[in-house]
Amino acid sequence: MVKVLGCFEINRAGTLQQLSAELAAIRAERAPDHASAGAGSPPAVAGELIAVADQLDAVLHGPNPADAGQELRRVRERITALLALCEVAPIVDGGELDFMRHEVVSDRPAPHVGLVDHIAETVRPGYRWRHDLLRPQQVVAYVDRIE
The missing domain is CATH 2.30.22.10 (Head domain of nucleotide exchange factor GrpE)
Known part of the structure; x- marks a missing residue:
């Protein structure tokens, strides 16, 4: 216990x-309640960026990460930067x-x-x-x- x-x-x-x-x-x-919080809420795009970041992580850390390619890594880095701007x-x-x-x-x-x-x-x-x-x-x- x-x-x-x-x-x-x-x-x-x-x-x-x-x-x-x-x-x-x-x-x-x-x-x-972020939906009704107005100016005191995170930008609406933040949730979508998190979802896309999760999808990219699934590819980058999947069974064949080498196949993901450099482009996916750059997209993931860009999403992280956009989230930081938010x-x-x-x-x-x-x-x-x-x-x-x-x-x-x-x-x-x-x-x-x-x-x-x-x-x-x-x-x-x-x-x-x-x-x-x-x-x-x-x-x-x-x-x-x-x-």
Whole structure:
């Protein structure tokens, strides 16, 4: 068992993904309503740029990244620059899990106990606009497998 957010305990082996999904709902409730926020909202193009960036990442990090070619890499770099102009920044953390910034989509056994509840790998980067979370970083988490 591990204490999470100082308020309840979970069994690490099978519930990190469930906890991450529940916290995603909490993040959604707390997120500002960007659609009706007017001048205080991220540019409309930011969501589309994030979607295109994800599609490019799937090609660039797929089974044959060499086939993606230099052009796709340049397009990905341009999208990152455009997102920066919109004040949208990627979140690609390492280290300990922060359930308000990270969504656990999978887990794997930790190679040693010191890495339990840490990020093993990033599946998709998160994004923030100014200080608002647009999307959490999707990660694989290290867990302690007690059989």
